[in-house]
Each structure stands twice: as structure tokens, then as C-alpha cells.
Amino acid sequence: MEFLNAVFVAPFLDIADSPVFFAEVVIGGLMSGVMYSLVALGFVLIFKASGVFNYAQGAMVLFAALTLVGLMEHGAPLWLGLLVTLGVMVALAYAIERFMLRKLVNQEGIILFMATIGLNFVLEGVGQIAFGSDVKRLDVGLPDKSFEWKGILLNTFDLSATFIGAVMVTSLALFFQYTPTGRALRAVADDHQAALSVGIPLKTIWVIVWSVAGAVALVAGIMWGAKAGVQFSLVLIALKALPVLILGGFTSVPGAIVGGLIIGVGEKVAEVYWGPVFGGAIESWFAYMLALAFLLFRPQGLFGEKIIERV
Amino acid sequence: MFYREAGQFKTSYDKDQAVFPIMQDRWFIVAVILAAYFVVPFVADEYWLQAVIIPFLILALAAIGLNILTGYAGQVSLGTGAFMAIGAYACYKLTTNIPDLNIVVAFLISGLMAAAVGIVFGIPSLRIKGFYLAVATLAAQFFVLWLFNKVGWFYNDNPSGTITAPPRELFGVTITGPRATAEARYFVSLTFLVIGAVVAKNLVRGRLGRSWMAIRDMDIAAEIIGIRPLQTKLMAFAVSSFYCGVAGALYIFCWLGSAETEAFDLLQVSFPVLFMIIIGGLGSIIGSIMGAAFITVMPIFLTNFPPMIGIHMATDLQKHIEEIIFGGMIVFFLIAEPHGFARLWQIGKEKLRRWPFPY
Numbered sequence: 001m002e003f004l005n006a007v008f009v010a011p012f013l014d015i016a017d018s019p020v021f022f023a024e025v026v027i028g029g030l031m032s033g034v035m036y037s038l039v040a041l042g043f044v045l046i047f048k049a050s051g052v053f054n055y056a057q058g059a060m061v062l063f064a065a066l067t068l069v070g071l072m073e074h075g076a077p078l079w080l081g082l083l084v085t086l087g088v089m090v091a092l093a094y095a096i097e098r099f100m101l102r103k104l105v106n107q108e109g110i111i112l113f114m115a116t117i118g119l120n121f122v123l124e125g126v127g128q129i130a131f132g133s134d135v136k137r138l139d140v141g142l143p144d145k146s147f148e149w150k151g152i153l154l155n156t157f158d159l160s161a162t163f164i165g166a167v168m169v170t171s172l173a174l175f176f177q178y179t180p181t182g183r184a185l186r187a188v189a190d191d192h193q194a195a196l197s198v199g200i201p202l203k204t205i206w207v208i209v210w211s212v213a214g215a216v217a218l219v220a221g222i223m224w225g226a227k228a229g230v231q232f233s234l235v236l237i238a239l240k241a242l243p244v245l246i247l248g249g250f251t252s253v254p255g256a257i258v259g260g261l262i263i264g265v266g267e268k269v270a271e272v273y274w275g276p277v278f279g280g281a282i283e284s285w286f287a288y289m290l291a292l293a294f295l296l297f298r299p300q301g302l303f304g305e306k307i308i309e310r311v
Numbered sequence: 312m313f314y315r316e317a318g319q320f321k322t323s324y325d326k327d328q329a330v331f332p333i334m335q336d337r338w339f340i341v342a343v344i345l346a347a348y349f350v351v352p353f354v355a356d357e358y359w360l361q362a363v364i365i366p367f368l369i370l371a372l373a374a375i376g377l378n379i380l381t382g383y384a385g386q387v388s389l390g391t392g393a394f395m396a397i398g399a400y401a402c403y404k405l406t407t408n409i410p411d412l413n414i415v416v417a418f419l420i421s422g423l424m425a426a427a428v429g430i431v432f433g434i435p436s437l438r439i440k441g442f443y444l445a446v447a448t449l450a451a452q453f454f455v456l457w458l459f460n461k462v463g464w465f466y467n468d469n470p471s472g473t474i475t476a477p478p479r480e481l482f483g484v485t486i487t488g489p490r491a492t493a494e495a496r497y498f499v500s501l502t503f504l505v506i507g508a509v510v511a512k513n514l515v516r517g518r519l520g521r522s523w524m525a526i527r528d529m530d531i532a533a534e535i536i537g538i539r540p541l542q543t544k545l546m547a548f549a550v551s552s553f554y555c556g557v558a559g560a561l562y563i564f565c566w567l568g569s570a571e572t573e574a575f576d577l578l579q580v581s582f583p584v585l586f587m588i589i590i591g592g593l594g595s596i597i598g599s600i601m602g603a604a605f606i607t608v609m610p611i612f613l614t615n616f617p618p619m620i621g622i623h624m625a626t627d628l629q630k631h632i633e634e635i636i637f638g639g640m641i642v643f644f645l646i647a648e649p650h651g652f653a654r655l656w657q658i659g660k661e662k663l664r665r666w667p668f669p670y
Binding site for chain 1: 381387435439441446447449450452453456461577582585588594627631632633634635637638640642645646649
């Protein structure tokens with residue numbers, strides 16, 4: 001009885017008691033949701049264009065952030081560091097296409113998934129050998145101040161992260177929808193062979209899409225790095241992005257955003273109001289359970305393309 | 312020259328449908344098993360048994376379990392660690408609360424408990440497929456480990472939060488706990504693996520295994536020819552989790568001795584077991600065993616090889632180089648042979664049949 005009360009009644013009373021605090025929790029959730037979305041976005045891009053479930057996205061985030069920090073430690077100014085890191089990510093995309101994907105054309109999804117796990121190990125190792133494995137601070141000059149707005153505590157860093165996230169998503173959505181390259185990307189995503197037969201160069205497309213994913217990883221790396229320091233555990237945010245992905249749908253850019261926001265808010269609210277009942281630390285699995293519950297009603301995620309199967 | 316089936320006539324259906332229809336294969340397998348029982352324990356020292364061979368045997372059992380689910384029934388799962396943890400904790404509760412229970416019975420009951428939980432977490436597979444399902448099984452992974460960490464009942468409220476295998480005897484020999492010899496634990500693990508492999512091999516070539524494969528290849532078509540997806544998929548989850556559960560119980564009782572939930576972590580167990588079946592070959596029992604051998608031996612080899620040839624590095628650097636080589640080998644291997652060791656094995660046998668006169 002006490003337990004039921006703690007699960008079904010008390011949290012709602014708490015919420016009704018102090019709506020300002022609830023709003024703060026929700027906004028905090030939205031902010032971390034944006035951060036999840038940034039990582040999930042990289043997954044979606046690659047899955048959309050090559051059908052590869054890229055487990056190495058987390059390692060790419062770490063690798064990009066490490067490269068940037070490493071360059072800046074050697075005295076490069078921010079703009080130069082960004083440019084060079086971007087160049088490194090493009091080179092990486094090229095190498096991945098040349099040495100991995102090209103040789104695995106037409107393999108099953110799980111084999112490609114496996115290959116990206118291998119890639120994950122390689123990237124982790126290379127990044128840490130080249131730039132060391134201690135926690136590093138990344139300062140890109142984003143203001144990090146708290147202020148109050150209508151009684152709700154906000155943070156300028158989180159706001160700018162949200163803004164950057166929004167800009168990226170909008171530009172990516174426009175890129176996919178309205179440019180010839182974007183159209184080619186969507187064609188490749190639909191059907192490799194059909195795309196090839198109308199003259200779309202598959203290899204170029206793959207390099208482009210992995211480069212874009214690399215750029216997204218760089219942005220995610222900067223934001224996460226600035227927030228939590230550049231360190232090995234950045235790789236693990238890939239695990240945070242997975243429920244976002246299945247919630248939003250593997251193939252949908254808006255899905256990654258909405259999914260991220262839902263997971264971010266759900267996680268924070270659950271941790272604050274329901275966490276104590278379950279003994280805390282429910283963040284580790286709550287997102288997955290939430291996503292699982294959604295999937296039972298929409299097996300392709302919220303915005304994923306409906307999976308049509310024919311015999 | 313030696314590997315020919317010429318002259319071996321099959322005069323009954325039983326002979327025709329034997330697991331190893333060719334005589335040489337039968338002898339080879341018998342020889343391997345005999346060597347495993349009577350040569351290995353006398354040749355290998357304590358370190359080898361403890362560090363390499365016992366974990367290989369136990370993880371091979373888990374890999375067979377996962378291969379049944381992923382390789383035969385086509386349901387990708389990343390929750391292996393959770394199912395192994397269920398087996399381990401169930402076995403711990405059973406042996407500490409019912410001290411007189413035979414340890415083998417305890418292992419089997421823990422397997423059944425893992426199977427029951429496996430069925431529950433298998434229910435989403437009726438709606439969702441592929442990578443969606445793979446990520447959904449992570450829910451099982453994280454939830455189960457969290458539960459075992461949080462609820463004191465599972466580890467008998469002991470303050471350290473670890474479970475420790477109590478000493479138990481079988482035929483008068485201590486086989487679990489700190490006083491059990493490596494040889495005794497080796498024999499137990501080996502026996503479980505051999506029996507498990509034989510049972511699995513027979514399961515997958517029978518009616519059940521065929522319906523699993525039909526579901527894997529295309530579940531709609533399978534449904535149309537009269538295979539019930541509900542029973543078949545849940546059965547795959549149950550059998551797979553049973554194997555994983557038993558392997559998990561052995562993992563604590565015959566290998567680690569005592570552990571916390573971290574021992575069943577995603578990166579510690581679930582991913583490596585998935586590597587094993589993919590490198591070994593999806594949909595192959597012998598492949599699971601070979602994959603397990605590769606994945607357990609590889610890191611140890613990478614750690615010990617550079618010092619052997621006189622290269623000494625900082626441990627930190629060496630760890631990262633190991634990572635790179637390990638990841639690189641996985642990619643290389645997938646490119647070279649996407650169907651894994653099982654396929655190489657098959658090709659090798661074909662070549663051997665024609666050797667030394669290929670035409």
C-alpha cells in the first residue's frame with residue numbers, strides 16, 4: 001500500500017505542490033535530451049544512407065573531441081582546430097569507406113554492425129594513444145552562467161547547446177529534403193542497387209554521409225566535452241543514444257530529436273519523482289524501458305518508416 | 312587421401328541421418344573429446360586452466376545459447392549478460408538456502424529460471440524485429456543488473472554486495488568454491504559444454520530447429536506454412552536463456568568464485584559473446600565453440616606476446632594497442648570470411664576430401 005502510494009500518488013502531489021520545480025526538472029530534461037539527440041543524429045544519418053547500424057558513433061564522438069582538444073593543447077586556435085578536426089573526420093570517413101564498407105557491400109546488417117564494433121575498438125585505441133587518456137577540459141568559449149527567468153533556473157550553456165542542436169537539425173533536414181545530394185542520399189537509403197542503376201555513385205555518397213556523421217560527432221563531442229570533460233566515458237553516451245534511436249525510429253531525423261527530448265524529460269522526471277521509491281539510479285534502464293513500451297505500440301518507432309514485408 | 316567417404320555405405324535411415332555421417336568425422340570428434348578429458352588436465356597447468364580454458368568452456372556454452380537465439384531463430388540479442396546473471400544469482404540463492412540440493416540440479420534449476428525470464432523479455436520480439444529488438448534486449452540487460460544490485464534479497468543482504476560460491480561436492484569431490492581444484496572445475500565445465508553442444512546440435516536439426524530457421528529466414532512465410540511464431544520465438548528465447556543461465560551459474564561457481572553484477576556487464580559479457588558467434592559463424596554449433604576459443608585466447612595472446620619477443624611497453628599504451636589490434640582483426644576477419652570459422656571449417660573439409668588430387 002505504501003509502495004503503491006509512493007508510485008501512484010505521492011509524485012503527482014509533489015508535482016502539484018511546486019510547479020516551478022517541476023518546470024525546472026522538465027527543462028533540465030529537455031536540455032540533456034538535446035545532447036542525446038546530437039549523438040542519435042549521427043546514428044540516424046548513417047543508418048538512413050547505408051543501412052549500417054553504426055555502433056562506433058560514440059567512439060567517433062570521443063575521437064573528434066580528443067583530436068580537437070589535442071590540437072588546442074598544441075596551441076592551435078579554435079577555428080584552426082575545428083577545421084583540422086573536420087578534415088580528420090572526412091579523412092576517417094574516406095578510410096572507412098575504402099577499407100571497410102567497400103569490402104562489405106551486400107553483407108547482412110548484423111555483419112556490418114559487428115564491423116562497426118571493431119571500428120569502435122580501433123578508434124578508441126588510436127584516439128587515446130595519440131592524445132592520451134586523462135580527462136581533458138575543453139573550452140570553446142561558450143558562456144556557462146546560470147540565470148533566472150520567471151523563477152526558473154536556467155543555464156546559458158544549455159541554452160546555446162539547444163540552439164546549436166536546433167540549427168543542425170534544421171540544416172540537416174533541409175539538406176536531406178532539398179539538395180540533389182540529399183535526394184541521392186535518400187535514394188541510396190531506399191535501395192542500393194536501384195540507386196546505382198540510375199547513376200548515383202554509391203562510394204561518394206558513403207564518404208559524404210560518413211563525413212556528415214563525423215561532423216555531427218564533432219559537434220556532439222564539443223558539447224559533451226565542454227559539459228563533462230573529454231574522457232573515455234564519452235564512448236558510453238552511444239548507449240544513451242540507443243533508446244532515443246528506437247523511440248524516434250532509426251530512419252527519421254526529426255525522430256532523433258523528438259525521441260531525445262522525450263527520453264531526456266522522462267529520465268529526469270522519473271529520477272527525481274520516482275527514483276527514491278525504487279532506490280535510485282534508475283537512469284541506467286529507464287530510457288530503455290520507456291522506449292520498449294513505445295515500441296510495443298509502434299514497432300518502427302515514432303517516426304520510422306513503416307516496415308512493409310512481402311512474402 | 313585419408314578423408315574420403317568412399318566405401319561407407321549407409322544401409323539405414325538412422326545411419327543416413329547421423330550427426331556425423333562420415334566415419335572420419337566421428338573419430339575426430341571422439342578423439343577431441345577424449346583428449347579434452349584425459350590429456351588436457353594433465354598437460355595444462357593451473358594458470359592455463361584458470362585463465363584460459365575454463366572461461367573458454369563456459370563462454371562457449373553461453374555462445375551456443377546465443378547462437379540458438381540469434382543464429383538459428385534470427386532474433387538479435389544483446390542481453391546475454393543479463394540472462395547469465397539470472398542463472399548465477401538463482402544458483403546462489405538456491406545453494407545458500409537449500410544446502411542439501413545437489414549442485415547439478417541447482418545449475419539446471421537456475422537455467423530454468425533464466426529461461427522463464429527469457430520468455431518474458433522475449434515477448435517484445437513478437438512485435439519488433441532486427442536492430443529495434445537488439446536495442447530492446449538492452450532493456451533486459453540494464454534492468455536485471457540494476458535489480459540485482461539494488462535488491463539485497465538477491466545477494467542475501469551481505470554488506471559487500473557480492474555473491475560467493477559456497478563449496479559443494481559432486482561424487483565426493485569439491486567442485487565449487489575456493490577449495491575446488493582447477494581440474495575439478497574444468498571437468499564440470501567441460502561436461503556441461505559437451506552435453507550442451509550435443510543437445511543443441513540435435514535440437515537444431517529437429518522439428519524445433521527447422522521452425523526456428525524458417526522464422527529466421529522470413530517469419531511471414533513461416534507463419535503461412537503453419538509455424539506458430541509465438542511459440543517458436545518464445546521457445547527460442549527460453550532455450551537460449553536456459554543455456555545462458557547455466558553458463559552464468561558456472562561462470563560464478565566454477566570460474567570466478569565470487570562476483571558482483573559488474574561481472575555480467577554489457578562490455579564484459581554480452582558483446583564478447585556476440586563477437587564469438589559472429590566470428591564463429593551464425594547458425595553453427597561448432598562455430599560457437601571455435602569463436603569462443605578465438606575471443607578468449609586472443610586478448611591473452613595479445614597481452615603476453617610482446618613481452619615474449621622482448622618488447623616492453625607501458626601498460627597503458629599496450630592496452631590501447633591491444634584494442635586497436637583486436638578491433639582491426641574483427642574487421643579484417645569479417646571482410647575475409649563473413650560467415651566465420653564455421654565456413655572456413657567447411658571449406659577446409661571440402662579441400663581435404665580432394666587432397667592431394669584436386670581433379
